[in-house]
Every structure is written in C-alpha cells, then in structure tokens.
Amino acid sequence: MNLSMIRYTLGKVTLIVGMLMLIPCICSVWYQETEGLSYIAVSGSLMLTGFLVSLVKPADTTIYLKEGLVSTSLSWILMSLLGALPMTLTGEIPNYVDSLFEAVSGFTTTGASILSDVEALSHTTLMWRSTTHLIGGMGVLVFLLAVLPTKGGSQVNLMKAESPGPVVGKLVPRLRQTAKILYLIYIGLTLLEALLLICGGYTVFESVNTAFSTAGTGGFGIKNDSLGSFTLYGKWVVSIFMLLFGVNFNFYYFMIMRQFRKGFEMSEVRVYLLIILASTAVVSLNIYNMYQSVGDTVTDSFFQVLSVMTTTGFSTTDFNLWPTTSKFIMFALMFCGACAGSTGGGIKVSRFIIVLKSLKKQMASLLTPKTIKKIQSDGKSVEHDTVRSVNVYFVAFTVIFVISAFIISFEGYDLTTTLSSVAATFNNIGPGFNLVGPTCNFGGFTILSKFVFIFDMLAGRLEIFPLLILLHPMLYKSIAVSAKNDYIDPIISK
Numbered sequence: 361m362n363l364s365m366i367r368y369t370l371g372k373v374t375l376i377v378g379m380l381m382l383i384p385c386i387c388s389v390w391y392q393e394t395e396g397l398s399y400i401a402v403s404g405s406l407m408l409t410g411f412l413v414s415l416v417k418p419a420d421t422t423i424y425l426k427e428g429l430v431s432t433s434l435s436w437i438l439m440s441l442l443g444a445l446p447m448t449l450t451g452e453i454p455n456y457v458d459s460l461f462e463a464v465s466g467f468t469t470t471g472a473s474i475l476s477d478v479e480a481l482s483h484t485t486l487m488w489r490s491t492t493h494l495i496g497g498m499g500v501l502v503f504l505l506a507v508l509p510t511k512g513g514s515q516v517n518l519m520k521a522e523s524p525g526p527v528v529g530k531l532v533p534r535l536r537q538t539a540k541i542l543y544l545i546y547i548g549l550t551l552l553e554a555l556l557l558i559c560g561g562y563t564v565f566e567s568v569n570t571a572f573s574t575a576g577t578g579g580f581g582i583k584n585d586s587l588g589s590f591t592l593y594g595k596w597v598v599s600i601f602m603l604l605f606g607v608n609f610n611f612y613y614f615m616i617m618r619q620f621r622k623g624f625e626m627s628e629v630r631v632y633l634l635i636i637l638a639s640t641a642v643v644s645l646n647i648y649n650m651y652q653s654v655g656d657t658v659t660d661s662f663f664q665v666l667s668v669m670t671t672t673g674f675s676t677t678d679f680n681l682w683p684t685t686s687k688f689i690m691f692a693l694m695f696c697g698a699c700a701g702s703t704g705g706g707i708k709v710s711r712f713i714i715v716l717k718s719l720k721k722q723m724a725s726l727l728t729p730k731t732i733k734k735i736q737s738d739g740k741s742v743e744h745d746t747v748r749s750v751n752v753y754f755v756a757f758t759v760i761f762v763i764s765a766f767i768i769s770f771e772g773y774d775l776t777t778t779l780s781s782v783a784a785t786f787n788n789i790g791p792g793f794n795l796v797g798p799t800c801n802f803g804g805f806t807i808l809s810k811f812v813f814i815f816d817m818l819a820g821r822l823e824i825f826p827l828l829i830l831l832h833p834m835l836y837k838s839i840a841v842s843a844k845n846d847y848i849d850p851i852i853s854k
Contacts, residue, residue, distance in 0.1 A: 361426060361427060361430070361838045361839055361841075362418065362420055362422055362423065362424070362427050364418035364419070364420065365418045365420065365421060365422070365423055365427055365431070366427055366430055366431050366434065367413065367414075367418075368413075368414050368416075368417065369431045369435065370431070370434060370435060370438055371409075371411075371414030371415075372410065372414045373410070373435045373438060374406050374409055374410030374413065374414075374438065374442065375406070375409075375410025375411055375414060376410070377406055377410075377439055377442050377443065377495075378402075378403045378404070378405070378407035378408075378409075378410055379403075379407060380491060380495055381399055381402060381403035381406065381446065381488070381491075382403055383487060383488070383491050384396070384399050384484045384485070384487040384488040384491060385399045385400050385403060385484075387483055387484050387565075388400075388482070388483070388484040390483075391482075391483040391484070393484050395450040395452065395482040395485060396484050398446045398449035398450045399446045399450075399488065401449070402442070402445050402446045402449065406442060426829075426835075429825065429826045429829045430826075430829065430830070430835070432826045433818075433822060433826040433827050433829065433830050434830075436468075436818055436821070436822060439463075439496075440460060440463045440464045440467055440814075440818070441460065441463075443463035443466065443467060443488075443492055444456060444459035444460040444462065445459075446485075446488065447459040447462060447463065447485055447488070450482070450484075450485060452480075452481055452482065452485050453474075453475070457807055457810055457811075458474045458803070460814065461474050461802070461810050461813065461814055462474060462475070462489065463492060464814045464817050464818060465580075465785075465790075466489050466492030466493055466496065466578065466580060467492045467493075467496040467821075468496055468817040468818060468820065469496045469577050469579075469671070469703065469705065469788055469821065470578065470579075470671075470673070470705070470784075470785060470788040470789065470790055470817045470820075470821075471493075471573070471578045471579025471580050471672070471673035471674075471789070471790030471791075472673070472784060472789075472790045472791070472796075472801075472802050472813070472817070473580070473790075473801050473803075474801055474802050474803040474810070475803065476801055476803060477584060478581065478582065478583065478584055479582070479583060479584050483565060486569060486582045487565075487568075487569065489580045490568070490569040490570075490572035490580055490582075491572060492576075492578075493572050493573045493575070493578030493579075493580055494572040494575055494576055496578070496821065497546065497575050497576025497577065498542060498546045498576075498703060541613060542609055545609055545612050545616075546609070549575065549601065549604060550571050550572065550574075552601075553567075553571040553574055553597065553598075554567045554568050554570075554571035555567075556597050557570060557571065557594060557597055557598075560593045560594055560597060561591075562594060565582075566582065569581075569582050570587070570598060571601075573672070573674070574598055574602055574605060574672060574674075575601075575605055575703065576605075576703055577602065577605050577606065577670045577671050577672040577673075577698070577702075577703045577704045577705065578790075579667070579672045579673025579674045579791075581674065585675075586675040586676070586798065587663075587674050587675065587676050588675065588676050588677065590676065592655075592659060595659055595676055596659065598663070598674065599659075599662055599663045599666055602663075602666040602667060602670045602672050602674070603636070603666055603670070605670065605672075605698075605702060605703050605704065606632065606669065606670035606699060606702050606703075606704045607629055607632065607698075607699055607702055608626060608628060608629060608699040608701035608702055609701050610626070610701055611623050611626055611629050614626075625739065627713060628699050628713060629699060631709050631713060632698065632699050635669065635693075635696065635709070636662075636665055636669060639665045639669070639689050639693060640658070640661050640662045642685070642686075642689060643661040643664070643665060643686045643689055643690075644657050644658050644661040644662075646686045647660075647661065647682050647683065647686055650681075659676075660676055664676065664677065664679050664690065665690075665693065668690050668693045668694055668789060669693040669696055669697065669698060669704075669706075670698045670704040671694075671698065671704045671705035671787060671788045672704075672790075673784075673789050673790025673791055675791060675798035677798075678797060678799050679797075679798060680793050680794065680797035680798060680799070687793060691793070694706065694783045694784065694787050694789050694792075695707055695783065695787060696709065696712065697709065697787060705787050705788030705789070705821060706787045706788070706789075707753075707787070710737075711750050711753065711754070713737065714735065714737070714742060714746070714747060714750045715750060715751075715754065717735045717736075717737070718735060718747055718750075718751070721733050721734075735747060753823070753824065753825075756824050756825070756828070757824065760786070760816070761782060761783075761786060764782045764786065764812050764815075764816050765779055765782045767808070767809070767812050768781060768782055768805075768812060771805060771806065771809055773794075773795055774794060774795075776794045777792070777793065777794040777795040777796055780792030780793040780794065780796060781795075781796045781802070781805075781813070782812075782813075782816060784796060785813040785816045785817050786816040786817070786819065786820045788817060788820045788821055815827070
C-alpha cells in the first residue's frame with residue numbers, strides 16, 4: 361500500500377479545509393463577531409499543518425483502488441473531526457460529540473441537527489455550517505483530482521471511491537479535466553441561485569447560505585422554520601435548484617456541448633423527473649383539504665417531494681402532519697434518492713433501474729432458459745460487475761440499516777421515530793418523522809446513538825464500502841507490511 365500517497369492526500373485535505381474555513385472568518389469580520397477568532401486560529405493551524413504534511417511529494421504517486429478507498433474514508437473522517445473544532449471552541453456547541461455530529465451532518469450534506477435554536481448561532485457559525493455543505497456536495501477529493509500529482513489512471517480510483525452511483529465515467533479523456541468541468545458546473549449553478557435569491561429581495565447572507573445548502577443538497581437553514589418564512593418566489597427558486605442539483609451532472613455537460621440526444625437519452629434523468637411529477641401529483645391530491653388554495657398545495661407538495669428525494673432536507677411545512685399516504689410516499693422517496701453523479705444522496709435512481717431490469721431479465725430467463733439476455737441501459741450493455749456491485753450494495757445497505765435501527769431501538773422511542781431517524785441519516789436526508797420531524801432535532805439521543813448516526817451519515821455519503829474497508833483486518837495487515845518495507849528498504853539500499 362502506498363502510505364506516502366495517503367499521507368500526502370490527507371495533508372492536502374487538511375490544507376483545503378483550513379483555507380475554506382477562511383469563508384466564515386470573512387463573515388465574522390463583516391459582522392464584527394468575536395467567534396471568528398476561534399475560526400481564524402483553527403484555520404491557520406490547519407493550513408500550516410496541511411502544508412507541512414504535504415510539503416514532500418511522494419516518489420510514487422500511484423493510487424490503486426485500495427489506496428483510493430482508504431484515502432477517501434480517512435479524508436472524510438478527518439474533515440469532520442477538524443470541522444467540529446471551531447464550533448466547540450466558540451462555545452456555541454460546547455459538547456464536542458454534538459459538534460462532530462453537526463460537522464459530519466454538514467460535510468455529508470445530511471442536514472440533520474442537534475440544535476433546537478439555530479437562530480441563536482452567530483453569523484460566523486451559520487456560514488461555516490453552510491460551507492460544509494458546499495464542500496461535501498461535490499466532494500473535496502474530486503476537487504483534489506485537479507491538483508494531485510498521480511500516475512496514469514490512478515485518479516479514477518479516487519473518483520470511484522467518492523463519487524455517488526454504481527458507475528463512474530469520464531466526460532473527457534482526461535479525468536483531471538472532468539473534475540474541473542464538474543466543479544465549474546457546480547459553482548456556476550450555486551452562484552446563479554444566490555443571484556436569483558438576491559434579486560428576489562433576500563439579503564446576501566440569506567442567499568449565499570441557502571445557495572450553499574441547496575448546492576450540496578444539505579439543508580442546513582439559518583432560520584428555525586427552515587424555509588417556512590420564504591416567499592412564494594423564494595420557495596420556487598430553491599425548488600428548481602434542488603431539482604437541478606439532483607440531476608446527473610453528465611446531463612449538463614451534454615447540454616453545454618450541444619449533445620442534446622445523448623443528454624435526453626439518459627434514462628435515469630427521465631425516471632427521476634417522472635418520479636418527482638407522479639409523487640407531487642399524488643401528494644397534492646392527498647393534502648389538498650389541508651390548504652386554502654391549489655397554488656399553496658402544489659408549492660408545498662413539489663418543494664417537499666424534491667427536498668426529500670434529492671436528500672436536501674429543507675422544509676416549508678411540517679409534513680409530519682400530512683396524511684398517511686403522503687407520509688408513506690415521503691418515506692419511500694428517502695430511500696430512492698436522486699441521480700447518480702449528482703450531489704444528492706440516497707440509494708440512487710440508477711441502482712433501482714438496474715435492479716428492476718435484473719428482475720425482468722431473471723423472469724425472462726425462467727421462461728426461456730436457453731436465451732442469453734443482457735441488461736441494457738442508455739443503449740449500452742451493463743457490465744456484470746456493475747450488476748453484481750449493485751446487488752452487493754443493496755445487501756450491505758439492508759444489513760447496516762437493520763443493525764443501526766436495532767441499536768437505536770434501545771432509546772425506547774416509537775417505531776416511526778426509530779426507523780425514520782436511521783433512514784434520514786443513512787440516506788443523508790436530515791429530517792424524519794415524529795420526534796425527528798421537520799420541527800424537531802436529534803439532540804435528545806444518547807451519545808451511542810449519535811455515533812451510530814455519524815457512522816450512517818458517513819456510510820451513506822461514501823456509499824458504504826470506503827468506510828467498511830476500514831473495519832477489514834486485511835487492511836491493517838497490508839498497512840503493517842507496507843510500513844515494514846518502507847522502514848527496511850532504505851536500510852538495505854544504504
């Protein structure tokens with residue numbers, strides 16, 4: 361294992377987190393808040409540490425899949441541990457475990473919170489919470505792909521480990537260029553949303569925070585009612601951008617390059633839009649009697665369906681009060697998730713498409729055993745390894761979900777709270793139902809349960825396997841052998 365490259369990557373991640381922590385520092389200067397001193401101290405320390413750790417470039421810059429998985433999981437754990445520090449040092453979240461929960465929720469773009477009064481936080485900390493969404497939405501390692509010195513096809517192993525979805529592809533032959541294109545689209549959409557909100561009469565602070573949270577499909581709000589006090593214009597702007605950030609970013613590349621046919625041939629995008637429209641229609645009809653106008657009904661239905669399916673987690677109303685049919689649809693959408701290659705969480709639409717096509721293929725094989733059929737998607741055959749990885753993913757997802765729910769059940773809460781709390785964190789949604797609904801929070805859970813949620817949020821964002829590999833004994837045998845060779849080889853060479 362290339363331990364030097366893992367060390368170098370973690371150093372760069374530390375440096376980037378420190379640099380991005382300057383954003384809330386600027387905010388503290390603008391609002392003249394003393395909380396900024398803690399952020400400046402942590403930011404400076406991280407930048408210095410990151411610079412020193414990554415000062416010496418490894419002689420071998422190769423990253424195999426194993427290194428990619430380990431680098432990714434350790435990077436996200438490190439980001440969370442570091443990101444929690446300033447929130448504890450300011451005293452706004454004095455318990456470090458609670459700060460860690462908040463940081464993990466931010467970086468994984470979950471949006472679940474232990475806070476009962478968000479408005480009591482300083483502008484500085486509110487900006488940092490939203491910034492963690494911006495960092496985690498596209499992934500810090502995707503950004504690093506543009507600057508890391510790696511050999512040959514090594515970059516794709518980092519992309520595979522961090523990017524959501526069963527398949528990772530290149531938009532252009534050079535993966536480094538792909539990373540740049542993805543980030544340009546990401547930042548461009550974020551700035552456009554912020555600009556539209558400013559034009560709608562919202563302050564720069566409100567607009568930037570909301571845009572950051574929408575871009576990462578995170579859902580941290582700066583008001584206790586989330587976006588409940590937003591105007592009709594504001595709700596529709598956020599709704600549209602939640603929809604856009606839930607789309608596979610390859611679609612935008614095809615549109616920019618005027619390859620319209622390729623874009624509209626993406627079956628995942630079509631199914632994604634169909635699910636949203638169908639869910640909105642059913643929910644609107646189901647909750648119509650609770651509203652005074654069709655406009656308000658459709659607005660809240662469309663917003664909440666998008667918020668849950670794209671795993672953003674914003675709320676304009678307490679959907680915990682909706683009828684059972686609507687709540688069931690919302691619960692189902694928690695697992696569905698957005699498109700692969702988007703900033704959304706959940707299982708992803710593409711995986712469900714592959715599973716359903718696998719089921720269809722199996723049924724056909726039973727009727728005509730001698731016929732050889734392949735699963736097709738967007739005019740291409742789906743590789744057997746991809747189908748197998750999707751099936752294994754569903755098994756791993758189910759096992760972790762059941763174990764997590766079993767542990768949380770010892771809290772003694774009702775079944776709906778227990779199951780929806782795990783679903784909301786594992787699928788990176790944020791709010792669930794009952795005691796973890798849109799008007800509630802996760803502050804009442806024990807430390808053990810919070811660590812379970814922290815694990816689930818990280819596993820959900822990293823799509824399980826990069827995190828699980830850290831628990832495998834073979835990994836540590838490989839590290840021990842590599843460390844031994846790194847120690848012995850220089851001696852032999854002398």
